[in-house]
Amino acid sequence: MGCGRRLGGAGVSEENGEPDGDVEPAEGLDPPQGDLTTTESVLTAEATPRFERAARRADAWRGFFFAAPTYLYMLIFFVAPLGIVTMYSFATRNRTGGTDLEGWNLASYARLDEPIVRTIVFRSLWLAVVTTVICLLIAYPFAYFMATRTPRVRNLMLVFVMIPFWTNFLVRNYAWRVILENDGIWNDTAEATQTDTVVDWLLDLPHWMQWAIPDWIENLPSPLFSEVGIVLGLVYGFLPFMILPLYASIERIDLSLVEASRDLYASGRQTLRRVLIPLSKPGIVAGSILVFVPSLGAYVTPQILGGDKETLLGSYIVVQFLTARNWPFGAALSVVLLGIMLIATQIYFRNEGRTL
């Protein structure tokens, strides 16, 4: 690993002992830039700074050594495939459904303007936004409640949030399908005698609660195989991703700030708007991105709960690769999806970087 040897000729301004800014980073696996000194400058430098520099350099190398397996893994299994996908998006589909890796062109990207593609992209964006907003609305009060409990209750609640994770994602989605299917427990229109449906349960509520149940609920169609079903599944699946960062950021807020706000004539709602939300913004942004990004590319949930009427980006990409055998177009769609996610992540990091 001899970095000193490899970069032996790199220049160092000797007067102040600071490394030059123009030390050439080597390709790919370069270590985090440490202080790289030439043999000459080491000889002329004072003993102490020299030792200090060597120690710092050793430190940088040690860090690099331990991080290297991860770098390598990411390079082989993430960066390289991503490069290949990007490459394919500029290629051409040939007559047999194969891909010609020559004559690079933007034809696949041009197809993004087709009405069907636009519809699918916007529908996916829309459902991801709706899912994110619903998650936020459900998770915020819950996270606040959780953050204000005693540690014992908190941990218990955390466990309950995590429990769904112990079940396979696919199984959980199929569970929803069973619940929502017409001969499931949602609404049995065929057999009026069955009493265990959700709708029946609602209609069986005590008399004093009946005012809250509208009449049309009796004939409410199951949300299965509709956008409602997809959002339901996505909200259910990704809610913990919203709750956990929100909880983490709300838990850090000094609750005497809420008291101070109330003491200074703010109502509960004003306190939420002026104090709690601004202070929990990192959690709101993190949670939103953690829900938005996977919702946008979701494949499993729309497949199981959405049926084939409501094609989303994730399913559409799969279709391009597997059914239509148009790899370049599928790749272009993937790159677009990736682009949207990168933008979302950028918003997140810009927000995180700002100290409150």
Add this chain to the structure above:
Amino acid sequence: MSDALAAVTLGGLTKRFDDVTAVDHVDLEIADGEFFALLGPSGCGKTTTLRMIAGLEFPTEGSLQIFGDEVGTLPPNKRPVNTVFQSYALFPHMSVLQNVAFGLRMQKVSKPEAMGRAQEAIGLVRMDSMENRRPDQLSGGQQQRVALARALVNSPKVLLLDEPLGALDLKLRQEMQRELKTLQREVGITFVFVTHDQAEALTMSDRIGVMNEGELLQVGTPEEIYERPVNRFVADFIGQTNLLDGTVEATGTVCLSNGARVGVDTEGVAVGGAVAISVRPERATLHGRGGAPPGRPSVDGRLEQITYLGNALVFTVALDWMSLDVRVENQADLDVREIGSEVSVSWDADAASVVQE
């Protein structure tokens, strides 16, 4: 105090948390314009009492009035009081100016007026030129001032302070004590101040309420509290004192544990009652054995230890059954005795008080 409407009136105010009674039937009237300290050890219920006045806790029982209006069930934003929190609780995402203007803005005061009044309040606590800083760019003392300005700018009818000086170092604390006192006189607002520091309470307050285990034990001026504590706890908690156990033998005479008889005012205690005589170290005088002037109550002992405090010396005298401190100002003609020498300690009959429990 009886004619004018009291700023704060507590009647049988009680707060229970599950099975713990934090505040136990407290009756108290705090006069308009008064600087009132609630004093007691931690966990005595003083902060809970303050939080109930602020509306941050709701009473389990009893009445709570502010200038005659029952407020016990009102939320904090509906009460004409403001609080300076122990941790200051400044909003970290707002500048000093925004922090101070917050209360006014929430009361729908127009923005220019709120900013103007906030500026004024910032000037009042001598924080001009800092108004655009964030709380984390301020020192503890500066944060303290901002918290004060943020509360005062609303011209509350009562200002509540929850150990506001607790986090400051000694020098700064003493400076802020003086400043707070001056400020209170300037603005004329009733201050209710919670502290566990008896010196602070004595220095700053017009009156003090001493609490322990949820009960309000004594209310009075600093002099009354210090000179005439109602019970052993108050005597012991406020300042330093020597407590000599004994029983009342006859009106005006207490028989100490070692059989010595001393004269003291025993008003209010039945003959035969167990009491302690509280003698403040600075009110006691050290003599050579038998040198106590006749007519002054005295006890005999041996000089055990001398503690040098700089401005004073404390002589610890071992009696047969306890030890007793005598504090002497460090003066030029100080008569220092040898450790181990036989001495007598005497005190003014008026300076000692009898306490029970």
